[in-house]
Amino acid sequence: LNSGSLWLKHILINLQEVVLGTKICFLFLAIPLAIVARVYDFGSPWIFASSLLGLAPLAERISFLTEQIAYYTGPAVGGLLNATCGNATELIIAILALHKGKISVLKYSLLGSILSNLLLVLGSSLFCGGLANLSKEQKFDRNQTDVNVLLLLLGVLCHALPFFSQSPTDATETIST
Known part of the structure; x- marks a missing residue:
C-alpha cells in the first residue's frame, strides 16, 4: 500500500x-x-x-x-x-433564540444553565462525598464553602431578577393572550 x-x-x-x-x-x-x-x-x-x-x-x-x-x-x-x-450546545441555542427574537427563551435558557450547573454539580458532589464517607465525618474546605454559598446566592438573585424586571403591562399582556 x-x-x-x-x-x-x-x-x-x-x-x-x-x-x-x-x-x-x-x-x-x-x-x-x-x-x-x-x-x-x-x-x-x-x-x-x-x-x-x-x-x-x-x-x-x-x-x-x-x-x-x-x-x-x-x-x-x-x-x-x-x-x-x-457549553457549545447552550451557545447554539442562545444564538438561534436571539436570531429569532425570542429573548425570554434566551434569558431562561441562560438562567437554567446557571442554576443547573450550580445546584446539580454542588448537590451531586456533596451527595457522592456523603456516600463515600458514610462511616466518618465529612470535612469541608471553609473557603470553598464560602465560594459555593456566594454562587448559590448569585443563582437565586439571577432567578429572581427576571421576575422583578417585568413591567405590570407585560404581566397583563401574558394573562390576556
Missing part, C-alpha cells in the same frame, strides 16, 4: 472512533429524523424531541474531543477549550 492509502485508512479509523466511540452513538440517528420531521411537518413536539436526542451524542463527542486536545496541549489550553466548547 502506498502512503496515501495508509493516511486515508488512519483518518477513517480515527473518524470511526470519534463518531462511533460512544455508547450513545445510536442517538445520531435522531439528527436525520429531526430533519425529516421538520421537512414533513410532523409537529413541534416531534421536531423538538428528535433534535434533543440528536444533541446528546454531539455534546458528548465535543467533550471527548476537547479532552483529547487537552491531553496533547496541556491543562491550560484544555481548560480554556472545556470552558469554551463545553
